[in-house]
Amino acid sequence: MNGATDNWLDQLAPAHAPAPPGWWPPAPGWWLLLAIVIITVTTLAIIWLRPTQRRRRSALRELRGLESGPGDDIALACGLENLLRRYALAQFGRDSVARLSGDSWLAFLAAHGGGALAGDAGRDLLRSAYGGGAPGAARALWLQGARGFLRSRHK
Numbered sequence: 058m059n060g061a062t063d064n065w066l067d068q069l070a071p072a073h074a075p076a077p078p079g080w081w082p083p084a085p086g087w088w089l090l091l092a093i094v095i096i097t098v099t100t101l102a103i104i105w106l107r108p109t110q111r112r113r114r115s116a117l118r119e120l121r122g123l124e125s126g127p128g129d130d131i132a133l134a135c136g137l138e139n140l141l142r143r144y145a146l147a148q149f150g151r152d153s154v155a156r157l158s159g160d161s162w163l164a165f166l167a168a169h170g171g172g173a174l175a176g177d178a179g180r181d182l183l184r185s186a187y188g189g190g191a192p193g194a195a196r197a198l199w200l201q202g203a204r205g206f207l208r209s210r211h212k
Contacts (some may be wrong), residue, residue: 109148116144116207126199133196134185137203141166144207161181164196170209174202 104110123136145154145165151155157165163179179196
């Protein structure tokens with residue numbers, strides 16, 4: 058029979074288990090999870106690092122510092138006016154803010170969320186900030202108007 062033996066099963070290789078599956082490439086579910094994590098982290102980083110958000114958070118932090126400061130209305134008025142000017146210049150640009158003064162500045166603040174600063178409360182703020190004294194210091198309205206202006210969504 059051509060050299061073939063009757064016990065041909067003895068000529069087979071011994072039985073062995075298949076190789077364990079490799080860790081690469083990952084299953085499609087892992088790729089999907091990785092994509093979701095990357096998108097989430099990127100979105101959160103963009104939201105957190107946006108200049109307008111950082112500027113707003115910083116201005117609100119400074120406003121809280123002014124609120125908790127001494128009860129001097131003139132110092133508060135100077136601090137609020139300085140804060141609102143710097144924030145408006147940074148947020149809206151020099152061309153649209155730098156020339157504003159008096160009632161046009163108060164109208165700008167009111168139009169962008171600082172409605173409490175329209176009218177007499179705003180005039181008192183400007184008078185107190187620029188050395189005219191504090192005849193009817195409306196401290197609560199000043200803070201409310203500044204908070205409204207800083208919290209409103211611009212641009």
